[in-house]
Amino acid sequence: MAAWTWRFEKADGAEVQPAVQPEEFTTQGDAESWIGEHWKALLDGGAEQVRLFEDATEIYGPMSLSAADA
Numbered sequence: 092m093a094a095w096t097w098r099f100e101k102a103d104g105a106e107v108q109p110a111v112q113p114e115e116f117t118t119q120g121d122a123e124s125w126i127g128e129h130w131k132a133l134l135d136g137g138a139e140q141v142r143l144f145e146d147a148t149e150i151y152g153p154m155s156l157s158a159a160d161a
Contacts, residue, residue: 094117094145094146095121095122095143095144095145096113096122096144097113097141098152099133100139100140100142100153101137109136109138111129111133113125122143138156139155139157140156142154
């Protein structure tokens with residue numbers, strides 16, 4: 092079964108530890124729902140953008156967490 096995960100980054104692409112620890116998601120929809128619920132805390136904790144992966148394959152990103160970019 093595929094695992095959907097987020098990578099948390101600064102604007103320059105440097106990886107950062109998230110302020111809210113995500114789980115490993117079994118569907119893309121679950122992963123996207125989680126980011127929709129936690130984006131503000133993640134942004135406040137230092138993550139500026141995210142990338143979504145299915146196993147080792149990048150699905151999309153970088154996606155800004157800034158509300159001004161949404």
